[in-house]
Structures are given as structure tokens and as C-alpha cells.
Amino acid sequence: MKGAVIMPLIHYFIVLPNIDAASDVFSRITAVNRFDKRILKNIKFYEILFELPATVEEVIGDEYEYELSKFKNRGLVHDITTIWATDFLEKLILIKGEILACIFVCSGVPESYINKLTTQTNNPIITEDHVTGNILTIGQADLKNQIYAKWSRILNTSLKKKEVQRYKGKGNTLVDSLSRQISERYLMLLVSVVKNQINKRGKSNDKMLPSMLAAVGLNQEQFMKYIVELDPALHSAMLEIIKRNFDKIDNKFLDFNICIPSVNKDEIMFNFSLTQKDFLNNHSIRNKIEKFSKKISNNEEYVEPAGQEIDFIRVVNEERRKELEFLGILNIFFGFSRGNPYLITENIPTKEIAILIKEMKRANDYLSEDSVVFNRNIVRISEILTDSLHVESLKTITKSAKHIKFISDLPIDWIHINNVPLRNLVSMSRIPITPFNGLIHHCVVQNLYAIKKKGLSILLLNTLDKNNLVDAPLYNCAKGIHRFIEDFFSKHDLANAYQYFEAGNKLDFIDVLNQRDRNILIYFGHGSFDSKTEMGYLHIGKQDAISSLELAGMLTNVPEIVILGACETQVNWGTSVDVANSFINAGAVSVIGTYFEVDGAYTQLFILQILYNLHQACTSLGEVYWSDIIYACIKQRYLVDTFEFMTMKNRNIIDEYRSYCKQNGWEDIDINFHENVLKFLESKGSEFAITYRKRLSGNKNVYRSLLYVSLGSPEMIVFE
Structure with missing residues (x-):
């Protein structure tokens, strides 16, 4: 851009109504147990937001490189702030101070707040159904024109409307889609090398350009011509060349996002019965709903019945449609906004997976020296998941992926390729789809969380009773972690704020958690999950316990990293109200959780391995990503x-x-x-x-490391 001045980002605000997480969770979730209903209602807000420009410069149109903007690994991202109604008045100053902004107000926000907005900003305010004054509504046909008109008056200039269009890919199979998306990103990687604009996780070096071009059969002279002219025809021609030489791309340069939706009839029935008990007391209706739920659980055709039960069935159908629509729209967040490939698979029936997991839990042989049931069932679960994802697509991903983030309720960690867990072949994490999961928070995490290597703030919470004969050995395991942190971090000035705390009741537990901001929380104690109430618990001291719902409602200071050394903190058959999800929902960027019961001594070794890797990273030169630290630990174990x-x-x-x-x-x-x-x-x-x-x-190797799972967005945390 000739003499261009870097212009500020346009700030987008989304104002949400208040919720009472502890008392109202079940009335907010849908019949198929996936999303807060407000999220489903406001899909269009997110969709329109990502069709609007990210920067003031895009609005003005100062020789903006539009062709690159469609595919680039974005250095410029949409700046989004979510504001709860409880914080509205406090954060109103943020909205007032923006040059260009756009404010989306969800239904349920008090009318007085909307009126207050109109007196504080001339920027566009968009609601779902407000029709008075200068406020815009999400459904009006000329919405984008009206937004530009308001911005135009603010800037007092004529605007070029160069809207950022989200890329809608073609391709009939996962492999086709992957090869196309990776080829596009690889072309943009080459452009970045030339322009010295490669993203922070890559290596910028002009000397590597010739070999990178030669690897995929591109002519350097033709490529440089494309850089200058941005000719769409040249763009298409080069993409075709790269796709023909796709197998030669040997560069782990992308983060992938793969969504794997699923549904289970038992989950639907349990969830619906919470609010519709009288309706389900009718035995005839219940039987018909059971049949319907079983059909949708297994992706089978089903003719909608007539009669009283259709009210329920219509609700489930509509919510399922909205859910899948929302999962598709996540492409806007992950695929376009971050410039990373996003794939959504077919719906995976989960009845058999749920049965296999519960059988593993009953057998409880994953802590023994003979894990036949555990290993056998993992093999079968891997087969079910691989059938939907396809082995070739998984192999394609592992070649090019720096990190894979799965958006799913299923234990994707257990996918095997050639009898080797996928998570040992590539760095990966998972975000559950179920409510109480912070999915939207992780969708809009755009910027890296940078943590100084010599400024760590760590809290180790030991909730075990040292006077209890059963707990005493585990208590000593926690003390061992404490001594390691003191020896390897505190004494080397890596942790300038380390606290070890023994909590004997939940009030002390919450109090110390919320005292100050920290980078890392390590919890070592007991955990459990009650399958009858679908609720997770942390057990504090001799007799106290805190439920997942209580935890979610009481957390105010949540560290970027949470490591849970306790049993059953992440349940892998589709439920949502477990301990790990509570921390993710509260804002943790990365959570290490546990499936089933875990051995205390092994858990100590797992945590010590992570801390050792972190110590190595903090005493080395250069930046290190948290996802790489976790990946190294998983491989080592x-x-x-x-x-x-x-x-x-x-x-x-x-x-x-x-x-x-x-x-x-x-x-x-x-x-x-x-x-x-x-x-x-x-x-x-x-x-x-x-x-x-x-x-x-004989399936007798004991792979206890498979009981530990990485959740959230660890690839967005960097130690520098």
C-alpha cells in the first residue's frame, strides 16, 4: 500500500443478557443438550459480523489488497468484545471511546441499556426486534448499507464497500476439501515469506522460498508476477499446480479445526424429562418419543407421527437443525477469521460409543496390569470414529497440522492410525459441543495469550486430608509436586508468584482461587461424576464437595491454564456439566482433564512431566507454545x-x-x-x-496416558 497509514480495528461489541448459571442451567439448554438457547437465537449476529470489515482501512478502501484478504492467514482479525448486562455500565466507556464500532444487542438486555447506548455513541446499534429510533434490526434487508451509512457520517467521507466475503468451499469429500484448503493456505504461506508477513508461529526466511516453490512445482518468475499483479487467473492456475503436487507439501504450518457432531437418544430423553416430566408420564407418548429419539440418534429416516407427541418432536427437529447450522457457521470463526481450515463431518451416532464407554467404566480395568476390556473397547470406538473421518483424511491432516482442535463431545483422543493414537502423531485438543463449554469463547479467541517465562504465577491446590489413611499417600504426591515447583521454578526466578495452599472446605477453596490473577492452576485431590444427576464434583477436605454448577457460578479469576489432578473431571459420553467444562466455560484457555478414575501416583508423574517440559521451555531460547509442551508430555507418557x-x-x-x-x-x-x-x-x-x-x-499393554485429555485452545498460549 503506497504510503498507507495503519488504521485501527473496528471494534465489535456483543451485549448479552444476564444468566444465573447455578440455578437456571437446564432451562437454558436445548432438548438435544448442545447450546444455550440464546446462542442459537443469535446465530445471525455472528454471521453478519464476519461479513463486515475488520479495520477502518477496509472501510475506506485505501488500495486494500482484496484478493489476498479472502484467503490470508489474517494478521488483522475482527476485534470482538462480549459484554454481559451486569458489566454493561462499567464497560460503556469502551463503546463510547471507539472511532468506528458496531454494537449487537441480544434479546433480554434491558430496554434502559439500549436507550443509554443511543446517547453515548453514533455507531450502529443492532438488535433482534427493536424497531424505534435509529436502532437497526438484524433482519432488515438493507442492514449492511445502513451500517456503512452510519460509519460514513462518522468519518465524513464516501466509503467504498469492500465487504469481506467468507470463502465457501466446494468439494465432495473430506480429502478433497482438505487438499483444497491446505493448498490455498500454502500459497498464502509463500506470499507471506515474500512479504515478510508470516505469522508469529512460522519462520520468516526469504532463502527458503525457492525450495518451497520447487517442492510443489511452482515457477518462481510466475509466482513473483502473481505477487505484483494479484491476477485471479494466476491465482487459480497456481492452486491447481499445488493441488497436483499436494503430497509433496511437507510443512507443518497450519492449525486445523474439525467439528464432529453427535447425538444420543438417552441424552435427549434425560434432558427433555427435566422440564417436561408431566408430558412424559404418558406411557404411550413416551414410547413413541423413544422410537423417534432412537431414529435420529442413528441417522435413520423417520416419518413424523401425528398426535400429541409431535410437539416434542418438532422442538427436537428444529433445535437439531439450528445446532447443525451453527456448527456450520463456525467456519466463519475458525476458517475465515483465523485463516485455518475448518471441516465439519457427518453426524456420528453415539449409542454404541456410550455403551462401550460405560462398559469400560464398569470393568475398571484401566488401572490394572491387564487392560483387556479398556483396550478392546478403545479399538472399537476408534473404528467408529475413523469410519466417519476416513483414514486418508487423518493422514493428510497429520502431515500439515501444527495443531488440531476438535469440536466434539466424543473421545477423539482415542482415534488410532495403525494402532497408534492420533494424539501421539500430532498436537491436538478438544472443545466439547455441549452447553457449559465456552465454545463461543474459544471461537473468538483471536490473539495469543503471551506469558513471560520469568513471570509465572502458579497456584497448587491440595484438597486431600493428610490424616486420612487412604488420602495420606495422595497428599504426599501433592507435596512432591510442591517441592518440584519450588526447586525448578521458584529457586530459578521462573515463578515470581507461587502459592501452595491446602484447602479443607469449599469456601476456602473458592476464596484462594479468586484472590488474584494467575497463569496456572494445579488442582490435586478427589473428583467424581454422578451419572444419575449428570453432575461433576470436586471433593474438598474431609467431607466437603463443590459441584460443577457451584464452581461455574463462583469463579471470578480463572487462570489461562488449569491442570486437574482428580478423577472423572471430563466425562466422555456426551454430558456437559462436569468439572473441566466448568473451568472452560468460565474462561480458561486450556484445561487438562481426566476420563474415569485415575491413579494418584501416575497422575503425579503426568503433572510432573508437564512441569518438567515447561521448565525446559522457560530456560530455553525463543518462544514455546503450551500445546507443544502438552504434546511432548503425552508422547513421553x-x-x-x-x-x-x-x-x-x-x-x-x-x-x-x-x-x-x-x-x-x-x-x-x-x-x-x-x-x-x-x-x-x-x-x-x-x-x-x-x-x-x-x-x-492380547490387548494387554496398559496405556494409562489415554485417561488424560487436553481441552480448549492450548495452541493460543505462548511462553516468551
Whole structure:
């Protein structure tokens, strides 16, 4: 841009009505147990927002590079602030101080607040149904023209309306869609190298351009011509060349977002019965609804019945339609706004998955030395999930992904490729779809959370009773974590604000949590999930406990990172009101949760591994991403699980395996992991290889690391 001045962002505000999270959660969620109903009602707000420009410069049209804007890995993102009605008057000054802004007001916000807005700003105010004065409504045909007209009067200039259009891709299969999206982003990566505008997570170096171009068959002269002219025909031609050479792209340069929707009839029935008990007392109606729920749970055709039950069925149908519409619109958040590929799969029936998970919970053999049921059921769950995602698409993703964020209620962590967990092949995390999950918060997380390496603020909460015979060993595990943090962080000036606290009741627990802002919370104690009430709990001290709902209603200071060393903090059969989701919903960026019961000593080792990796990151040069720290821990613990049966005989076995891999040019864990382990063990002696082969074929290896799950957006946290 010739002599262009960097113009400020346009600030978008979304004003939401108040809620009482602790008492009104069930009346707010939908019959299919997915979203707060207000989110579904306000889908159009988000849709129109991302069709509007991100910066004042785009509005003025000062030689804006429009062609690149459609596909770029955005350095400029929509600046969005969500304001709850309780904070409205306090944050009104933010709205008043903006040059250009746009304020979306959801239904339920008091009329007096809307009137107050009109006296404080000349920027456009948009509501769902307000029809008086200068206030715009979401459904009016000329809405965008009216928004531009108001901005025009503010800037006192004639505006060019260069709207940012979201890219609507074509492609019949996941693999086609992936190859197209990755090719587009790879082209933009090449442009970034030339313009020295590569995003913060990449490496900018003009010397690497020739090899990157050659790898995908692009002519450098033609490419430079495209950079200058931005010719759409050249753009299309180069994309076709890249797609033809797609398999040669060997550069982990993208974050992926994959949405996997699901529904379970038991979940629907439980949820609906909470508010419609009298209706469901009619046995005949209940039977018909059961049949309908079973049909939609398994994606089967069903003719809508006549009679009294159709009220329920219409509600479920409509909400399911809105839910899928919303999941599709997430492409606007993830795909367009961040410049990352976003895919949504077909709906996955979850009845069999739920049965398998509950069988695993009953068998409780994942803590034993013989995990046959656990391993067998994980294999079957992986098959169900892989059938919907397709192995080839997963292999395509792992080649190009820096990090994959799955938006799903399902245990995606358990997908296996060639008998190796996907999460050991690529960095990944998951955001549940169910309500109480902070999904919208993570949709609009646009900027990195930067944490200073020598300015960490850490809180370790020990809620175990040291005088209890059962708790005493676990209490000592928490003290071991405490000593590690003191030795590796406090004494090296990495944690300038470290606090260890033993909470004996929930009031002390909440009080210390809310005292000050912190970067990291580590909870070590008991947790549980009551499947009858669908509620998660943390157990504090001798007899006290705090439910997920109480926790969500009482948290005010939530750290960016939460590590939960407790049982059953993330339930993996579709429910929402568990402890991990409460922290995500309250604003935590990354949460480490647990499936099922977990072993206290193993949990201590898992947390210590994360802290050790964090210590290594904080004492190294350059920036390090939290997602990479978690990924390294997950891989390390998987190696420990794999070689556990040999460590009594050889404590250095893992180091020896890594050296063997290095000699052969292998990754420690790749798609051929088990074959590589067998080759290594054969080099050590046939006895070890025979034992390992038997354990594999009999599903007897104990992979306890699979009980720990990374939730939220860890790829958005950087230590620098």
C-alpha cells in the first residue's frame, strides 16, 4: 500500500443478557443438550459480523489488497468484545471511546441499556426486534448499507464497500476439501515469506522460498508476477499446480479445526424429562418419543407421527437443525477469521460409543496390569470414529497440522492410525459441543495469550486430608509436586508468584482461587461424576464437595491454564456439566482433564512431566507454545506406558530406544511406532520382542496416558 497509514480495528461489541448459571442451567439448554438457547437465537449476529470489515482501512478502501484478504492467514482479525448486562455500565466507556464500532444487542438486555447506548455513541446499534429510533434490526434487508451509512457520517467521507466475503468451499469429500484448503493456505504461506508477513508461529526466511516453490512445482518468475499483479487467473492456475503436487507439501504450518457432531437418544430423553416430566408420564407418548429419539440418534429416516407427541418432536427437529447450522457457521470463526481450515463431518451416532464407554467404566480395568476390556473397547470406538473421518483424511491432516482442535463431545483422543493414537502423531485438543463449554469463547479467541517465562504465577491446590489413611499417600504426591515447583521454578526466578495452599472446605477453596490473577492452576485431590444427576464434583477436605454448577457460578479469576489432578473431571459420553467444562466455560484457555478414575501416583508423574517440559521451555531460547509442551508430555507418557513391562529390568530402555530411532532416522513415535519398537526389541534380544508381540496381540499393554485429555485452545498460549 503506497504510503498507507495503519488504521485501527473496528471494534465489535456483543451485549448479552444476564444468566444465573447455578440455578437456571437446564432451562437454558436445548432438548438435544448442545447450546444455550440464546446462542442459537443469535446465530445471525455472528454471521453478519464476519461479513463486515475488520479495520477502518477496509472501510475506506485505501488500495486494500482484496484478493489476498479472502484467503490470508489474517494478521488483522475482527476485534470482538462480549459484554454481559451486569458489566454493561462499567464497560460503556469502551463503546463510547471507539472511532468506528458496531454494537449487537441480544434479546433480554434491558430496554434502559439500549436507550443509554443511543446517547453515548453514533455507531450502529443492532438488535433482534427493536424497531424505534435509529436502532437497526438484524433482519432488515438493507442492514449492511445502513451500517456503512452510519460509519460514513462518522468519518465524513464516501466509503467504498469492500465487504469481506467468507470463502465457501466446494468439494465432495473430506480429502478433497482438505487438499483444497491446505493448498490455498500454502500459497498464502509463500506470499507471506515474500512479504515478510508470516505469522508469529512460522519462520520468516526469504532463502527458503525457492525450495518451497520447487517442492510443489511452482515457477518462481510466475509466482513473483502473481505477487505484483494479484491476477485471479494466476491465482487459480497456481492452486491447481499445488493441488497436483499436494503430497509433496511437507510443512507443518497450519492449525486445523474439525467439528464432529453427535447425538444420543438417552441424552435427549434425560434432558427433555427435566422440564417436561408431566408430558412424559404418558406411557404411550413416551414410547413413541423413544422410537423417534432412537431414529435420529442413528441417522435413520423417520416419518413424523401425528398426535400429541409431535410437539416434542418438532422442538427436537428444529433445535437439531439450528445446532447443525451453527456448527456450520463456525467456519466463519475458525476458517475465515483465523485463516485455518475448518471441516465439519457427518453426524456420528453415539449409542454404541456410550455403551462401550460405560462398559469400560464398569470393568475398571484401566488401572490394572491387564487392560483387556479398556483396550478392546478403545479399538472399537476408534473404528467408529475413523469410519466417519476416513483414514486418508487423518493422514493428510497429520502431515500439515501444527495443531488440531476438535469440536466434539466424543473421545477423539482415542482415534488410532495403525494402532497408534492420533494424539501421539500430532498436537491436538478438544472443545466439547455441549452447553457449559465456552465454545463461543474459544471461537473468538483471536490473539495469543503471551506469558513471560520469568513471570509465572502458579497456584497448587491440595484438597486431600493428610490424616486420612487412604488420602495420606495422595497428599504426599501433592507435596512432591510442591517441592518440584519450588526447586525448578521458584529457586530459578521462573515463578515470581507461587502459592501452595491446602484447602479443607469449599469456601476456602473458592476464596484462594479468586484472590488474584494467575497463569496456572494445579488442582490435586478427589473428583467424581454422578451419572444419575449428570453432575461433576470436586471433593474438598474431609467431607466437603463443590459441584460443577457451584464452581461455574463462583469463579471470578480463572487462570489461562488449569491442570486437574482428580478423577472423572471430563466425562466422555456426551454430558456437559462436569468439572473441566466448568473451568472452560468460565474462561480458561486450556484445561487438562481426566476420563474415569485415575491413579494418584501416575497422575503425579503426568503433572510432573508437564512441569518438567515447561521448565525446559522457560530456560530455553525463543518462544514455546503450551500445546507443544502438552504434546511432548503425552508422547513421553505413551513411551513410558509402552516400555513399562521392561523398566524393572532396564531403567534406561526409553533412552536406548530413542537413540535407536535417531540412528535409523525415525521419529520417536510415528505411524510405524509398534513395528519400530519390535525391531528395537529384537536388537536387544528375542525374548523382549516375543513378550511385546504377545502383549500387543492380547490387548494387554496398559496405556494409562489415554485417561488424560487436553481441552480448549492450548495452541493460543505462548511462553516468551
